[in-house]
Amino acid sequence: MAEDLDYSTAPVPSTARMPAGALSMAWWAVATAMFWLVVSASLAMSFGTLNALAGMSIAVVVYTITGGIISRYAIKTGLSVALFSRILFGYHGALLATLIFFTGAIYYSVFEASVIAVAIQDYFPSLSLSQAYLIVIAYSVPLVFGSVQHWLGKLNGILLPFYIIGLIAAVALSIYQYGYSNAWLELGPENALTGYGMWNCFTYFMGVFLTLMYAWDYARFGREEDSDFHTKFNFGSPFFLFAILVNGVAGIFLVATIPMEGELSEISVVLGLLKLMGFSGLIFIWVSQTRINTANFFMAIVNLESLFQRMPSIHVPKIVTATLVGITVYVVMLADVFSFLFQALSYLAIMVVAWVSIAVTHILSPKYERLMGQELEIREGYVPALNPAGLLAWFLAAFVGLLFFNAGGLWVASSSPATAIVASVVYLLMLKRAKRSWYVSE
Numbered sequence: 001m002a003e004d005l006d007y008s009t010a011p012v013p014s015t016a017r018m019p020a021g022a023l024s025m026a027w028w029a030v031a032t033a034m035f036w037l038v039v040s041a042s043l044a045m046s047f048g049t050l051n052a053l054a055g056m057s058i059a060v061v062v063y064t065i066t067g068g069i070i071s072r073y074a075i076k077t078g079l080s081v082a083l084f085s086r087i088l089f090g091y092h093g094a095l096l097a098t099l100i101f102f103t104g105a106i107y108y109s110v111f112e113a114s115v116i117a118v119a120i121q122d123y124f125p126s127l128s129l130s131q132a133y134l135i136v137i138a139y140s141v142p143l144v145f146g147s148v149q150h151w152l153g154k155l156n157g158i159l160l161p162f163y164i165i166g167l168i169a170a171v172a173l174s175i176y177q178y179g180y181s182n183a184w185l186e187l188g189p190e191n192a193l194t195g196y197g198m199w200n201c202f203t204y205f206m207g208v209f210l211t212l213m214y215a216w217d218y219a220r221f222g223r224e225e226d227s228d229f230h231t232k233f234n235f236g237s238p239f240f241l242f243a244i245l246v247n248g249v250a251g252i253f254l255v256a257t258i259p260m261e262g263e264l265s266e267i268s269v270v271l272g273l274l275k276l277m278g279f280s281g282l283i284f285i286w287v288s289q290t291r292i293n294t295a296n297f298f299m300a301i302v303n304l305e306s307l308f309q310r311m312p313s314i315h316v317p318k319i320v321t322a323t324l325v326g327i328t329v330y331v332v333m334l335a336d337v338f339s340f341l342f343q344a345l346s347y348l349a350i351m352v353v354a355w356v357s358i359a360v361t362h363i364l365s366p367k368y369e370r371l372m373g374q375e376l377e378i379r380e381g382y383v384p385a386l387n388p389a390g391l392l393a394w395f396l397a398a399f400v401g402l403l404f405f406n407a408g409g410l411w412v413a414s415s416s417p418a419t420a421i422v423a424s425v426v427y428l429l430m431l432k433r434a435k436r437s438w439y440v441s442e
Contacts, residue, residue, distance in 0.1 A: 011078035025157030037251030047197030048188030055201025071219035071235035088390035141326035166284030184256035206416035389430035397423035
């Protein structure tokens with residue numbers, strides 16, 4: 001236990017909780033990914049700026065409410081996503097949640113590491129892209145050798161001001177060089193407001209509910225006396241306003257102002273920023289992507305540690321786990337399977353939406369407490385292998401979501417809300433019939 005500084009196999013005790021400021025700095029790394037800028041710009045170009053802004057605003061409200069609920073519970077219990085999933089799905093059923101979380105974290109690690117590598121390779125063309133990949137992995141892995149309590153908060157606290165300064169500088173330089181225009185408010189197709197653009201923009205952000213699983217695993221390190229601060233600030237509206245709306249507006253403006261070659265992507269934005277800002281742009285991109293990848297690698301490591309815990313005869317030090325994550329990310333980057341990964345992530349996103357909906361429903365329902373009292377049973381040998389309530393709700397909701405997703409057209413945009421509704425309703429119905437034996441072996 002002394003070496004389990006990430007508390008992947010046990011609740012975080014009160015003695016290991018972090019000061020509010022340190023946890024804030026560690027968690028806000030998630031708000032500085034280039035992803036937030038690019039996805040908002042992409043939505044504006046596809047559905048119109050006003051629809052994108054409206055959809056983003058609704059997403060902020062949904063994330064704020066959901067983030068507040070799950071973070072307060074995570075702080076209260078100290079449980080990780082993996083440990084809490086034992087309550088929802090049983091000891092063996094929780095394994096799937098851990099695998100999904102690990103896979104999603106690996107995907108985002110690959111994606112964001114690739115952004116830095118492309119920037120490095122573009123600025124130093126003598127390097128090959130594979131060499132740039134290796135450089136990024138070589139410096140990223142040692143950054144997460146330390147614990148979130150003792151290192152990641154300090155690192156990201158140092159880097160945060162550079163990101164904010166860089167974002168302001170990028171907007172200011174784009175206006176200085178290309179002039180200000182209201183064109184950013186007019187992106188997208190003609191008659192954009194007559195369709196379902198706002199709905200499409202909002203539901204797209206439901207597809208990245210993995211952020212809420214990240215929030216859960218960070219929130220468990222918060223002190224209970226800081227619960228109100230964390231739920232209202234770090235995992236509430238200020239964070240999501242900055243991550244989604246402030247970054248989104250900046251991304252839309254930059255894409256509309258800076259001439260960019262080819263189809264819009266994180267890569268085209270990177271090249272545009274390098275063209276605009278030169279070496280300062282490279283530093284800005286490095287700060288942005290290094291911050292978010294501390295979170296991505298941390299989440300991948302925690303969930304891999306949880307998987308290794310299933311093999312009690314094997315003890316894997318964190319330095320080995322972190323190295324394995326780095327090797328996995330590097331191999332996937334070299335394999336160039338981004339299109340496959342993107343499709344797979346779309347399916348994983350539906351599973352994540354179902355998980356979040358079941359988790360929120362469970363937290364808000366008094367049923368578990370009526371059955372178990374104040375006890376939270378998560379111990380191996382005491383938790384049943386499978387919990388029919390959570391598993392039926394999860395798989396049925398995912399099935400409905402996949403049907404919607406593969407139906408094409410407007411059905412795709414409704415796949416995440418349909419998944420969330422089915423998951424919550426089915427889990428509530430199952431809770432009415434729930435027995436204590438579903439949650440504890442007697």
